Amino acid sequence: MMIEATGVRKSFAGREVLRGIDLRVARGTVTCVIGPSGSGKSTFLRCVNHLERPDGGRILVDGEPIGYEPYRDGVRELRRRDLARQRRDIGMVFQRFHLFPHLTALANVVEGPVGAGRPRAEATEEALALLDRVGLADRRDAYPAQLSGGQQQRVAIARALAMRPKLMLFDEPTSALDPELVGEVLDVMRGLAADGMTMLVVTHELGFAREVADEVAFFDDGRIVESGPPGRVLTAPDHPRTRDFVTRVL
Amino acid sequence: MSAELPVYRRRRPGRWVLTLVVVLLAASLARSLITNRRFGWDTVGAWLFSRTVMTGLATTLELTAAAMVIGLALGVTLALMRLSDNPVARAVSWAYIWLFRGTPLLVQLLFWGFISALYPTLSLHLPFLPAIGDVPANSVITTFTAALLGLGLNEAAYLAEIIRAGIVSVDHGQLEAADALGLSRGRTLRRIVLPQAMRVIIPPVGNETISMLKTTSLVSVLAYAELLYSVQIVYARTYQTIPLLIVASIWYLAVTTVLNIGQHYLERHFAKGGSR
16 A cells, blocks of 8 residues: 555644545555545645654554654654655655745656755756656756746646656646646646556546546535545445535536 | 737826926936035035045944954844844843943944043953953953944844744744754754845845945044044144035945845845746
8 A cells, every 4th residue: 555544633723624534555556636625635644754643543654654653552653854855756746836936847746855965966857857757858957937837837747747756746736727737737647647647636628537537536615525536426326425526526 | 808809008197297397307306416506516526535535434444344343243143142042142132232232322432432431441350250351441441342343243233133033033934944854053054044034134134234334434523534423523724524424425325236236136036946
C-alpha cells in the first residue's frame, strides 16, 4: 500500500472537518476524491504530506508514519528536517499553482532537487526533460506571470516530479483554470497515470475520474460515504448522497 | 467616437497659472541667492572640497554604511525572532523593539557616549562562573563605537519591523509550496521568502538609509567629527556659520541623490518576475 489512512480526524476551531477517514491507495493506482465543497477532501489531502496536522488517527505513506516518529509508548512530531525528507517523496500540486514568481519556469523546477543536495547540472538536465514532458520546453525562461494558468499548472507538476516522488497529491488542480485550459493539465495527469505513478487527486472533474481513476472516494461532511471503482460509484452509487452529488455535477 | 471627427486637446489653464507662480518664486529666490552677500558663496567654494570637509564626509559615509549593516543584520535577526514559534525569542525581540523605538535616539547616543559613567569597567558575569574580562569601558567604547552602537542598535529596531512586514507580505502558499518540496527552513527563507519580501522591504529601507545619512549628524553631540561636526569646528573658529552649513547641506544632498539612484536600480532588480 502506498497510503494507509486510518481514522483520520481534524477540527478547525472546534468544527470537525474530518470525522474519521479510512482510505487505502495501492501502489501504482489513481484514487480520485470527490464530494461537495467543505466536505474535507482538501484537508485530508493536506494531511497526507502533513501540511495539516491531523488531530487523531494515522497516515502511513509507503509504510512510514507521516509527520510522526515512535516515542516511548506513543509517537511524537518529527523534527522539521526529517519531515522535509519525508515530503521530498510526496509531490504536491496546488489549486492555485503556487509557483515561485521570482524564478523562471526552469528555476522553479530546479529549486527542489538542488535544495535536496543534487548537483545543479544534473538537476537542470532533468528539469529540461520534465519541462519537455509537460510540453513547455520552449518556455523554460518565462516567469510564471508570463504563462497562462494551464502552463503554470504544468510547470507546477514538473516541479513536483523533479523530486522523483513515489506519490503525487493533486489538490483540485484544474479548479482555478479557465475551462479551455483544463484539458492540457488533465492530459499531463493522464500521462502520469499511464506511466504508473501513484496519485491521489481531489477533483471536480468526474469525467477524468471515470476515465483514469482506479478508485473513487466520495466525501461528505468529513466522512467517506462511499468508495469503489468509478464504474460503480459514479454510475450506480449505493448511497443517496452520492447519487444526488453525481447527478448535480454531471 | 467616429474616427473621422477631429479630436481637440482640452486646455488646462491651471498649469499655466501654476507655472507662472513657480517661475516668479524661483526668480525671486535666485535673485536673493545672488544678491544676498551673506550666503558667502566664495566661502562655500573655498571650503566645499577642503580637507576638513572631505574627512567629515568620509566619516559620515562610513558611519552610515556601518550603522546600516549592523541595523540590517540585527534587524533580520529580530524580525525572524519576532516571527518564530519560540515564545522566548518572540518576547526578547518585542522587548528590544519596545526599548529602542521607545526612547529618543539622541538620548541613546548620549547613553553610549557616557557609558563609562555607568560601567567604568566592562566584564561579563554569568552565574556560577568567574567574571570574564575586566577592561576600562572607555578603551572599548570609543567615540566611534558609541556612535556606531547608538545608530546601529536603534536602526535595527526600525528595520526589524520593516523586514517583518516584508516577510509577512509573502503569500502563505509560497511557504506551503516550499514545505511540500521539502526545502529546509533556511533555504526557504533565502531563496523563496526574502527575494519576494524585498519588493516590500527595499523602498522603506532606502528611506531609512537616506534618513540615516542625515541622522549621523546627531553624533556631533558626542564631538565625533562627521560632516556636520567638521563644519561646526570650522565656523566656531571663523564665524562663517551660514556658508559652512550650506557646504554640509550640499554634500548631504549630493549623497542622497546618489542613494536615490541606487535604490531605483535595486527595486528594478527585485521586481523580476513581477506582474506590476
